[in-house]
Amino acid sequence: MKIVANTSCSTGIAHTYMAAENLEIAAKEKGYEIKVETQGSIGAENILTLEDIQAADAVVIAASTSVNKDRFYGKRLIEVDVNEGINNGLELLEKALVAPVYKAGEKEAEEKQVKTSKSGIYSHLMTGVSYMIPFVVTGGICIALAFAFGGINAKGDLAQSINEFGGIAMGLMWPILAGYIAFSIADRPGLVPGMLAGMLASSMNAGFLGALLGGFLAGYTIILLKKVLKLPSAFSGLLPVLILPVLSSLFVGFLMKFVIGIPITAINEGIMNWLNSLSGVNSILLGLLLGAMMAIDLAGPIGKAAYFFGVASLTNLGAGETSEIMAAVMISGMVPPLAMALSSTVLGKNIYTNEEREAGKTAWVLGLSFISEGAIPFAAADPFRVLASVTVGSAITGALSMLFKCGIAVPHGGFFIFFIPGSITNILMYIVALAVGTVISGVLVTVLKTQAGRKASTL
The missing domain is CATH 3.40.50.2300 (Response regulator)
Incomplete structure (x- = not known):
């Protein structure tokens, strides 16, 4: 076969x-x-x-x-x-x-053409996300490098240029997200109205929610126009390059600017103002929740929701400012693979197979790189114990990060960002938060798997 x-x-x-x-x-x-x-x-x-x-x-x-x-x-x-x-x-x-x-x-x-099921909508969203993430990562790293070369205010021609590149890349993320959501729904004709909707979401400060709704609006507008517009065959070639992009852009543009964008902008600004006002116990609880979300499905839909919550908090800041929410999200997402690496290569070697121990060695690198999926091989073999353990450690790490008021200026990069001056505030306690969560999860999963092995041997 x-x-x-x-x-x-x-x-x-x-x-x-x-x-x-x-x-x-x-x-x-x-x-x-x-x-x-x-x-x-x-x-x-x-x-x-x-x-x-x-x-x-x-x-x-x-x-x-x-x-x-x-x-x-x-x-x-x-x-x-x-x-x-x-x-x-x-x-x-x-x-x-x-x-x-x-x-x-x-x-x-x-x-x-029209996917109304959850899997279809999620697929469209993830297509947009897959094209957007490289812009987010590139923009964030460039901004961090600008801090490294020119201080927190990116002084000097070199630092200012790199900071400008980063700002442009970050500024493109909402048009790319909306554009490729529309592309996933309606193919190439969806790109123009989708990116227009994303640009409007960016300029109106409607953020992630605005780009998300704009992308779906653009895609399904194209689908509707294809069904409604019936042209003679001699003019059918004009549909994808002229008629559909222009009509859909006008329709989506006016809806975004005068109908949808206004309340979404108000919601987005309200959420950001609320987040900025959090302090004390409330901020710790938020960190606990975001940390748990980052681990519960190992970068699945729940984890991605938490991640974009962090990205949204970052995009509303000025140059040189850091986000405590993004910091909690990233450090929490590093815990699952690091905890499984600790358990499988240090704490409990004897309770893992040779393949799992080899996967543990790789998980060290993936965890330090903020790739939560490094824990998936372990979760696939023992989902309950692994996911429960890493969720506890990630939640504690997120809470500690908020408690220590750690902040970060970039949306990705993991441990490698720690070496760029100005990219992280209160870096020592940030490392402490990561270490605490990793050890807690590593010990917890080792104990749970050891106990399970003992019970199995007595049966």
Whole structure:
């Protein structure tokens, strides 16, 4: 049997490659031949050729972003979330071999145009997120480097230039988010009204919520116009390059500017003012909540919601200012892989398999890089004990970060940002918060797994 697969996640950093690896391991175990194309952060790798697809008996798509399935026409195809590829490789391969043959008929075309299910909406959102994150990370790192070269106020031509580059990259994140949400819904015609909606959200200070709603509005506006507008075949070529972009941009632009944008801006500013007013116990509770959210599904939908909450708090600050919320979010997201690395390579080597110990070595690097997905291999094998343990440690770390009033000026980078002067306030206590949460989670998961092993041995 020969199978081809495509894996993709919103960030293209960890889930993409974990799913690919698990599918390859499952295929080897079953004696199948497999080729997996990964849509990662650096683009498509191990690309499936026409010959690969034609020779395949089945297709597996494990992705949390929208994937063009046209090239798989006529093949047995199963499409699931990327987490299914990580957790259920063997089952997916078996299901793929008896899956329905993919044909882009009326039903599939309708589903492609209007996805009302939660999985469809989430897929559109994650497509926008996957394109946006590199802008956020690049912009944040550039701003941090500007602090390193020119102090907290980025003085000097070099520092000012780098700071300008960072500001431009960060400024593009809302247009990119909205544009590629619309692109996921309506293909290329959605880009223009989507990016316009994102720019309006940015200029009106409507933030993440404005860009999110604008992207969906733009995408579904294009879908509606395609159904309503019926032109003679001689003029049909004008639809995607002229008529659809102009009409949709006017409609979406006016709605954003005079209807939707105004209340969303008020909501966004109200939330930011409320966050800035938090202090004492309230801020600690917020840190506790955000920390738990960052660990409970290891960078899944809940974790991403907390992350964008932090990013939103950062984008409303001036030059040289740091966000306590973003600091709590990032440090909490580092805890799960670091805790599992500590448990599997130091505290409880004997309770893990050789593969898990090797994964633990990698988890050190992933944790320091703020890639929470580094804990996924452990959670897949023992979800209850692992997720419960890392959630406790991450929540405590988030609370301590807020208690110590630690702040950060960038939205990503992990431990490597610690070496850039001015990027973190109260850095010593920030490290303490990370260490405390990591140790608590590491000890907790080691104890729980040891007790479980003892109970199993007595049965």
